[in-house]
Amino acid sequence: MTGTSSAPLPGSALLNPAALRIPTAARHTEQRKRYSSDVRIAKPKPDAWVTIHPDQKFHWENLWAYEKDKSFYLLTPAVYDELEDSVQRVFAECDFYLAAVLNDDPILWMVKHSDTDYFRTMRGAVEAAMAGWVQVQSNQRSKRYDFKQPQATYPTPDWSEYATPDDAQKLFTTLFTDRVIDQTGHDVLERIRGRK
Amino acid sequence: MIFPTYQEVVVLDLEFHTDMVDGNKPVPVCLCAVELRSGRKHRVWLDTGQRIPNPLPADALYVAFTASAEWGCFLALGWDLPVFICDLYAEFRCLTNGRGQIIGTSLIDALVYYRSPAMPKSYKQDMRDRILQGGPYNSEEQEDILDYCMADVDGTLVLLHAMEGGINLAAAVERGRYTKAVARMEWSGIPIDVPLLGALQKHWAEFRKELVAKVELENQYGVYKPNKSSFSFNYKAFDALLVREGLDGIWQRTKPTRPGLASRAYLKDDYLKEMSEMFPRLVPLRALRKTLSGMNSLEPPVGTDGRNRSSIRAFAAKTSRNQPRTREMIMCFPAWARSLMRAEPGHALLYVDLSSAEFGIAAALSQDPAMMEDYRAGDPYLGYGKRIGVVPQEGTKATHGALRERLKQVCLGVLYGMGAETLALKLDISLEDAQKLLRLHRRAYPRYWEYADAVVEAARFEHQIWTAMDWRLNDAHCEKTNSLRNFPMQATCADILRLACCLATEAGLEVVAPFHDALLLHAPLQKVDESLESMSGCWSRASAALLGGFELRSDVSRKKAAFEYPRRYEDGRQADFFAKALAFLTKRGYPYGVGA
Numbered sequence: 035m036t037g038t039s040s041a042p043l044p045g046s047a048l049l050n051p052a053a054l055r056i057p058t059a060a061r062h063t064e065q066r067k068r069y070s071s072d073v074r075i076a077k078p079k080p081d082a083w084v085t086i087h088p089d090q091k092f093h094w095e096n097l098w099a100y101e102k103d104k105s106f107y108l109l110t111p112a113v114y115d116e117l118e119d120s121v122q123r124v125f126a127e128c129d130f131y132l133a134a135v136l137n138d139d140p141i142l143w144m145v146k147h148s149d150t151d152y153f154r155t156m157r158g159a160v161e162a163a164m165a166g167w168v169q170v171q172s173n174q175r176s177k178r179y180d181f182k183q184p185q186a187t188y189p190t191p192d193w194s195e196y197a198t199p200d201d202a203q204k205l206f207t208t209l210f211t212d213r214v215i216d217q218t219g220h221d222v223l224e225r226i227r228g229r230k
Numbered sequence: 231m232i233f234p235t236y237q238e239v240v241v242l243d244l245e246f247h248t249d250m251v252d253g254n255k256p257v258p259v260c261l262c263a264v265e266l267r268s269g270r271k272h273r274v275w276l277d278t279g280q281r282i283p284n285p286l287p288a289d290a291l292y293v294a295f296t297a298s299a300e301w302g303c304f305l306a307l308g309w310d311l312p313v314f315i316c317d318l319y320a321e322f323r324c325l326t327n328g329r330g331q332i333i334g335t336s337l338i339d340a341l342v343y344y345r346s347p348a349m350p351k352s353y354k355q356d357m358r359d360r361i362l363q364g365g366p367y368n369s370e371e372q373e374d375i376l377d378y379c380m381a382d383v384d385g386t387l388v389l390l391h392a393m394e395g396g397i398n399l400a401a402a403v404e405r406g407r408y409t410k411a412v413a414r415m416e417w418s419g420i421p422i423d424v425p426l427l428g429a430l431q432k433h434w435a436e437f438r439k440e441l442v443a444k445v446e447l448e449n450q451y452g453v454y455k456p457n458k459s460s461f462s463f464n465y466k467a468f469d470a471l472l473v474r475e476g477l478d479g480i481w482q483r484t485k486p487t488r489p490g491l492a493s494r495a496y497l498k499d500d501y502l503k504e505m506s507e508m509f510p511r512l513v514p515l516r517a518l519r520k521t522l523s524g525m526n527s528l529e530p531p532v533g534t535d536g537r538n539r540s541s542i543r544a545f546a547a548k549t550s551r552n553q554p555r556t557r558e559m560i561m562c563f564p565a566w567a568r569s570l571m572r573a574e575p576g577h578a579l580l581y582v583d584l585s586s587a588e589f590g591i592a593a594a595l596s597q598d599p600a601m602m603e604d605y606r607a608g609d610p611y612l613g614y615g616k617r618i619g620v621v622p623q624e625g626t627k628a629t630h631g632a633l634r635e636r637l638k639q640v641c642l643g644v645l646y647g648m649g650a651e652t653l654a655l656k657l658d659i660s661l662e663d664a665q666k667l668l669r670l671h672r673r674a675y676p677r678y679w680e681y682a683d684a685v686v687e688a689a690r691f692e693h694q695i696w697t698a699m700d701w702r703l704n705d706a707h708c709e710k711t712n713s714l715r716n717f718p719m720q721a722t723c724a725d726i727l728r729l730a731c732c733l734a735t736e737a738g739l740e741v742v743a744p745f746h747d748a749l750l751l752h753a754p755l756q757k758v759d760e761s762l763e764s765m766s767g768c769w770s771r772a773s774a775a776l777l778g779g780f781e782l783r784s785d786v787s788r789k790k791a792a793f794e795y796p797r798r799y800e801d802g803r804q805a806d807f808f809a810k811a812l813a814f815l816t817k818r819g820y821p822y823g824v825g826a
C-alpha cells in the first residue's frame with residue numbers, strides 16, 4: 035500500500051472541488067440556453083403560421099441594419115450620419131418583431147423598409163400578425179406579399195417566457211451582442227469598403 | 231368496468247396451422263378465452279377432428295388482437311361470426327398512427343409500448359413454430375399450446391386495460407366489423423390458374439433472362455447488362471439513358487451514403503411509376519424493373535385448393551388502407567402477372583371499382599357545389615374542361631379523349647397538392663400555362679381549395695386529423711403539406727372500401743380481394759349480373775353513408791368488369807409482358823398458344 039492513496043494533498047487548493055465549481059450566475063442554465071439558441075432573425079417561411087408578440091416591448095422598429103451571410107448588424111444613427119453614401123446604401127431601415135411560429139421556435143421577424151409593394155403589403159401582414167396568426171407568402175406575379183388568416187380561431191401562444199422588460203432586453207442583448215456598429219472604423223464597415 | 235354498455239365482454243385467442251402449406255385455409259388447434267363479467271375461462275382443444283360447438287356467448291363484445299385470424303378459425307369450425315368486435319390491433323394502429331417513433335404492431339410491441347409485461351419473443355416464436363408444424367400434438371404439447379394461447383389472452387386483456395381510455399368504442403366496433411369481412415376474403419382466397427403458375431415457376435429464372443433480352447432489344451435501354459449467371463442493372467447505363475432521353479436534369483437522385491461516393495438515380499417503384507406516366511417510353515422499363523426486383527422467385531402462397539391466400543394487412547397504411555405484401559398477394563404483383571388470376575370453371579372474376587373516386591370524395595368532403603355537379607354529370611374531368619371553357623358543352627370522351635386525359639392529370643394532381651412545376655413537366659407545357667391551369671382550377675372549385683387549406687391548417691394547429699370513421703393521423707403537424715391535403719381523400723376512400731366490403735360479404739357475395747378503390751369478386755356465371763348490381767349497390771350505400779348522402783358510382787358493365795372462365799383477369803396494362811410469358815411457355819411445349 036504505497037503511493038496509491040487518492041486522498042488530496044493537504045493544502046492543495048487545486049484539488050478542492052468547491053473551489054472548482056462554476057458560480058451559479060455563470061452557468062449555462064436552461065433559460066440562458068433558450069435565449070442564445072432558439073430565436074433567430076428571419077422572415078417567416080411561406081407555409082409557417084406566425085403571430086407577433088402583442089407587447090410593444092418586443093417590437094424594435096426603425097433601426098439601421100445590415101445583413102451579411104445570415105449575420106445581422108445594427109448601426110447607431112450617429113454613425114450612419116457620418117458614413118459615406120456608398121456605405122450608407124448597404125444599410126436598410128428595419129423593424130424587428132418577436133413572433134411565435136406554430137410548431138417551431140420563435141423568430142425575430144425582420145421587415146426591411148422599401149418603397150415597394152412588397153414592403154407595403156408586408157406591413158399589412160405584420161399588422162394582422164399583431165392580432166392573430168397569419169401565413170405570409172410572396173406573390174412574385176404581383177410583386178407583393180399575400181397573407182392569409184386561419185379559417186378557424188386558434189388560441190394565441192403562451193408568451194410567459196417573454197413577458198417582462200427584462201426578458202425583452204435579454205433577448206435583444208443575446209441576438210445583437212457584438213453586432214452593434216458604433217464607430218466609423220468598425221471592422222464590418224471596413225469590409226464593406228473593401229479594406230479588409 | 232370495461233365497456234359497460236356490453237353485458238358480456240369476451241377476450242379470446244385461437245391458434246391454428248395451415249397443414250404446412252402457405253396459402254391453405256386455417257386449421258384451428260385451440261381456443262382460449264375469458265369472459266370478463268363472470269371471470270369464466272375457456273381452454274378448448276379444437277384439433278380433434280370432431281365438430282365442437284362454440285362455447286362463447288353470441289351477443290358479447292369480442293376483443294382480440296388481429297381479430298380476422300380468429301374469425302378465420304371460426305369459419306373453419308362452422309361457427310357464426312360475432313356481431314360486436316373490438317380489434318385491439320386496429321385500435322393500436324389508430325391510436326399510434328403517425329407517431330414519430332418506430333412502433334411495431336405485434337401484440338408484444340403494443341404491450342411494450344404501454345410499458346406492460348409481455349412474453350419473450352423467442353418463446354412466442356418457438357411456440358408458433360411448433361403449432362405451425364401441425365399435428366398430432368402429444369398431451370404435453372397440447373398443455374403447452376393451451377398455456378401459450380392463454381398467455382396471449384392475458385396479454386390482450388392487459389393491453390385492453392391499457393388502451394381502454396383511448397378507444398372510441400363506436401368507431402372501434404365498426405372497424406371490428408371489417409375484421410369479419412377480412413376473414414371472409416382471406417377464407418375465400420383468389421382463384422389462380424395453377425398449371426400456368428406452376429409452369430412459370432419452373433422456368434422463372436430463364437423467363438426473366440429472356441424478358442430482359444426482349445425488352446432491351448425492343449426498347450434499346452441498355453441498362454441491364456448480362457453477367458455470369460444472369461444480368462444486373464447498371465446505374466451508369468441508366469444515367470446515360472437519362473441523358474439520351476433528356477431527363478438527366480429533372481430526375482431525382484439519392485444522396486450519397488458516404489462522402490466521396492456518387493449519387494444514384496432514384497429508382498423506387500412509385501417514383502418510376504410517376505415518371506413513366508409522364509414519359510411513356512419508360513413504361514416497359516418500369517414494368518420490367520418491378521418484375522425483376524420485386525420477384526426474385528415467383529412464389530405467391532397458393533393453397534391446395536388453388537387459391538392465393540395471404541394477409542390483407544388491414545389498417546397497415548397511414549391512411550388505414552390495406553397493405554398486403556407485394557410478393558404474396560397476387561393483386562399486388564406487376565400488372566401483367568395479375569393475369570395468373572382466373573375464375574374457376576362456371577364462374578367469373580368481377581372487378582368492380584369506383585369511378586373517379588378521389589374526385590368524388592373531394593367534392594363531397596369539401597361540399598364544393600361545382601365539383602359535386604361535375605361528378606354527378608358523369609365524367610368529372612370533361613365537366614371540369616367544360617367549366618373552364620376548354621371543352622365545348624357537347625364534347626365527349628370520344629371527341630376530346632386526349633384533352634380529357636390532360637384535364638384528369640390536373641384534377642388528380644391538385645388533390646395531391648401538385649405544384650405548377652410538376653404539372654408543367656407532366657403535361658409538357660410551359661410553367662406559365664401550368665400556373666394558369668391551377669388558377670383556373672381554383673376559380674372553378676373555390677370551396678374545394680378552401681377545404682383543402684382548412685385541412686392543412688387544422689393539422690398544423692390541432693396536431694391531428696381524422697375521418698368520419700375516426701381514423702386518426704396523429705402528429706399531423708409533422709406531415710408534409712401535400713400528404714395532409716390528400717389524407718382525407720385516401721383515408722375516406724379506405725373507410726368507404728371497408729364499409730363496402732362489409733356490406734358485400736354480409737350480403738353473401740364472395741369477395742376475394744380488396745384493392746385500393748376496387749373489390750374483386752368470384753361469382754357463378756349465372757349470377758354475374760346480379761352480383762355486379764349487388765356490388766354496385768354496396769358501393770353506393772357505403773359512399774352515401776360516409777359522404778353525407780353523396781353516392782359514388784361504380785363501373786359494372788359486364789363487358790368491362792367480368793372475366794368469365796376461361797378468360798383470365800386482365801389489368802389492361804402490360805398485356806405484352808403476359809403475351810411474352812405465354813409465348814415463352816408455348817416454345818417449351820406448354821399449351822398456351824393464341825387464345826389459350
